[in-house]
Amino acid sequence: MSLSDKYFEVDFPLIVTRKVHSIRSRPLLSKPILELHSEDSLQGDGHMLDSKRYAIIGADLRDLPTLEEKLKKCNMNAQLxxxxxxxxxxxxxxxxxxxxxxxxxxxxxxxxxxxxxxxxxxxxxxxxxxxxxxxxxxxxxxxxxxxxxxxxxxxxxxxxxxxxxxxxxxxxxxxxxxxxxxxxxxxxxxxxxxxxxxxxxxxxxxxxxxxxxxxxxxxxxxx
The missing domain is CATH 3.40.50.150 (Vaccinia Virus protein VP39)
Structure with missing residues (x-):
């Protein structure tokens, strides 16, 4: 989690798939994100969801090249x-x-x-x-x-x-x-x-x- 910019959550792809489904299907979870951004900015697929302030990524922490690639795809700023x-x-x-x-x-x-x-x-x-x-x-x-x-x-x-x-x-x-x-x-x-x-x-x-x-x-x- 970047202190002043964005929160990143990483879990196994299967777990993230369930969480993404829950976020998209429950207004109580999706509304806080959509209130900050237009719906078009809530991007991703079954294994990832990205917005300006929050991203959830399906990845194995033991596979560092893939993890880094997905974090960068969600605009992780390592300078912060x-x-x-x-x-x-x-x-x-x-x-x-x-x-x-x-x-x-x-x-x-x-x-x-x-x-x-x-x-x-x-x-x-x-x-x-x-x-x-x-x-x-x-x-x-x-x-x-x-x-x-x-x-x-x-x-x-x-x-x-x-x-x-x-x-x-x-x-x-x-x-x-x-x-x-x-x-x-x-x-x-x-x-x-x-x-x-x-x-x-x-x-x-x-x-x-x-x-x-x-x-x-x-x-x-x-x-």
């Missing part, structure tokens, strides 16, 4: 400060494939921040049980190797072209929220297994990396 966000994405790629994606992002955008949310501390007993349970469901975490620790999460970015990297497990992040916000969250969903919640949240993290952006203060966004 850009925020990239992945949520439990890298862990399903092999370490080599995720490293290629991270390196591509570092080389493609002059000023950027990359935020990744996924598993951490997967070497301990709780982490191994998570892996085993997912494997029984035929869901293999091909990229679990860099998820051993917060340090290994940061290192994957620092060794692939990013200038700074920070990481924090979700329990620590949760503990830093304002108490009023914690109370609001806990009033929405009653938590009676606090020990299990703590175990789970210490096995997920946010890792963020930056390059460029000294005037924006990106390098100052640390733990």
């Amino acid at each position: 400060p850009t925020l990239l966000v992945t949520e439990c994405v890298l862990v399903y790629m092999t370490p080599e494939q995720s490293a290629n994606l991270i390196r591509w992002a570092a080389s493609s955008f002059e000023t950027a921040m990359f935020i990744s949310y996924e598993q951490v501390n997967m070497d301990d007993r709780f982490g191994q049980i998570m892996i085993e349970n997912l494997r029984r469901r035929q869901c293999d975490l091909a990229g679990v190797e860099p998820c051993k620790s917060l340090e290994s999460q940061k290192e994957r970015f620092l060794s692939n072209g990013w200038e700074t990297a920070s990481a924090m497990n979700m329990m620590e992040l949760y503990s830093r929220l304002p108490q009023a916000e914690v109370s609001r969250i806990e009033s929405l969903e009653f938590l009676d297994e606090l020990e299990l919640l703590e175990q789970l949240m210490t096995h997920y993290c946010l890792c963020w990396a930056t390059r460029g952006g000294s005037k924006l203060g990106l390098s100052e966004v640390t733990c």
Whole structure:
């Protein structure tokens, strides 16, 4: 997502086909786009939808040439400060494939921040049980190797072209929220297994990396 220009969403082509159909067939989804632009500007096919402020692209993040081609087709401007966000994405790629994606992002955008949310501390007993349970469901975490620790999460970015990297497990992040916000969250969903919640949240993290952006203060966004 370019900070001042355009939001890009990338998912597998099959998922994007369903999302494009939903957008086109539901005024609640399509109206916000069409209010900004004429209907003719809502372009694309079953695997892609593009407008001035929003684009959804069907692509495999492991196929970087095709990804880059489709992003450029939707007028991605790599000169703008850009925020990239992945949520439990890298862990399903092999370490080599995720490293290629991270390196591509570092080389493609002059000023950027990359935020990744996924598993951490997967070497301990709780982490191994998570892996085993997912494997029984035929869901293999091909990229679990860099998820051993917060340090290994940061290192994957620092060794692939990013200038700074920070990481924090979700329990620590949760503990830093304002108490009023914690109370609001806990009033929405009653938590009676606090020990299990703590175990789970210490096995997920946010890792963020930056390059460029000294005037924006990106390098100052640390733990």
